[in-house]
Amino acid sequence: GENVEQHPSTLSVQEGDSAVIKCTYSDSASNYFPWYKQELGKRPQLIIDIRSNVGEKKDQRIAVTLNKTAKHFSLHITETQPEDSAVYFCAAQIGNEKLTFGTGTRLTIIP
Amino acid sequence: EAGVVQSPRYKIIEKKQPVAFWCNPISGHNTLYWYLQNLGQGPELLIRYENEEAVDDSQLPKDRFSAERLKGVDSTLKIQPAELGDSAVYLCASSSDGPNTEAFFGQGTRLTVV
Numbered sequence: 001g002e003n004v005e006q007h008p009s010t011l012s013v014q015e016g017d018s019a020v021i022k023c024t025y026s027d028s029a030s031n032y033f034p035w036y037k038q039e040l041g042k043r044p045q046l047i048i049d050i051r052s053n054v055g056e057k058k059d060q061r062i063a064v065t066l067n068k069t070a071k072h073f074s075l076h077i078t079e080t081q082p083e084d085s086a087v088y089f090c091a092a093q094i095g096n097e098k099l100t101f102g103t104g105t106r107l108t109i110i111p
Numbered sequence: 112e113a114g115v116v117q118s119p120r121y122k123i124i125e126k127k128q129p130v131a132f133w134c135n136p137i138s139g140h141n142t143l144y145w146y147l148q149n150l151g152q153g154p155e156l157l158i159r160y161e162n163e164e165a166v167d168d169s170q171l172p173k174d175r176f177s178a179e180r181l182k183g184v185d186s187t188l189k190i191q192p193a194e195l196g197d198s199a200v201y202l203c204a205s206s207s208d209g210p211n212t213e214a215f216f217g218q219g220t221r222l223t224v225v
Binding site for chain 2: 006034036042044045089096097099100101104
């Protein structure tokens with residue numbers, strides 16, 4: 001089955017700097033790659049997603065890139081703010097099958 | 112529009128006791144997932160429903176876990192008997208028909224087995 005690896009497990013950046021989180025997946029049939037943000041004690045919430053027919057997608061300060069050949073995708077957050085502190089999960093999906101999640105990255109924004 | 116609703120939010124039980132979790136998905140969402148999330152880990156799928164049919168239960172420990180989704184709407188996840196290692200957050204999520212659609216998560220049920 002699909003295997004998703006996520007790095008780093010923890011990341012601390014100064015407020016205003018950029019943060020990058022990387023994920024790799026194993027099944028080349030995966031065609032949907034969402035990113036979820038989970039604040040402490042709360043539910044995971046979708047922040048951005050990308051489909052395999054697109055190489056990059058941007059939404060204000062958040063962007064995701066996808067390299068299908070290398071089977072990796074990344075989340076980029078620019079001009080980080082304290083409210084960006086949370087755990088971020090990447091995931092991969094084939095069609096409408098299950099979402100396979102990475103192990104998460106705990107992002108801390110240092111004021 | 113109401114989101115995915117789960118109850119209870121918290122549950123503390125003694126080991127070997129039974130426990131049940133309930134999920135009400137977003138109206139019109141035919142796909143329902145139960146995920147288990149251990150502390151510091153990503154969610155792991157337990158079971159996926161399409162309407163009332165369990166289409167993926169390969170990771171459900173069937174010796175003690177069971178689930179049902181009668182009438183293809185609400186779902187219940189049961190553990191009997193619970194073990195100490197079952198302590199985790201149980202998340203329910205739902206999505207609409209079709210591939211690559213957003214999965215919306217409930218608040219989860221935090222289970223503590225003592």
